[in-house]
Structure formats: C-alpha cells, structure tokens
Amino acid sequence: MNNDDLILRQQRLLIRSAELRITFSSQVQVIKRPLGLADQAQAGLQWLYRNPQWPVGALLLVLILRPRGVMRWGSRLWWVWNTYQRTRNLMATLPLSEMNIKS
Numbered sequence: 001m002n003n004d005d006l007i008l009r010q011q012r013l014l015i016r017s018a019e020l021r022i023t024f025s026s027q028v029q030v031i032k033r034p035l036g037l038a039d040q041a042q043a044g045l046q047w048l049y050r051n052p053q054w055p056v057g058a059l060l061l062v063l064i065l066r067p068r069g070v071m072r073w074g075s076r077l078w079w080v081w082n083t084y085q086r087t088r089n090l091m092a093t094l095p096l097s098e099m100n101i102k103s
Helices: 003-050 053-065 067-093
Strands: none
Touching: 053 067
C-alpha cells in the first residue's frame, strides 16, 4: 500500500465512523426514555436511603391515623410473603424434570 491508498482508506473509515455514529444516535433514542426513568428511580432510592426518616414518619402517621387499615394490609402482605416463601421452597425441592426444564 502506498501513501495515497492509506489516505483513501483513512477517509473511508472516517466516513463510515460518522455514519455509524449517526445510526447509533438514532437507535439510542428508542431506549433513552426507559433509561431516564431507571435513572430517576435509582435517584429516588438513593434519596430514601439517605433520608430514612421520611418514609418511617409517613408510615407512623398512617399507623396512627388508620390503624385498622394498616393491620388489614399488613396481614394481607404477611400472607402474600408466606405464600411466596412456601412456593419458593417447594420449587427448590422439585427436581428439574418435574418442572419441564431441560438442563
């Protein structure tokens, strides 16, 4: 390869690189919004970890104002949690062939 061939190849590669950047930027627009929502959710969770007094205070306020509703929802959530635990334990004890999973 001589110098002219290398320069031509470099120009073609630069053009191809520009085309790929344009294509990538248009394809990224599709996932930009879901990733933005995920970033907001992560920021919200980080705020909750740094400021635990607010969710605890809100829970105490609801507990004081609506104790019967809290107990009702608490018992429902406890039942759901226990059902989930039992189902998970049952699934862990089943052999793979009974779950129709091929390993």
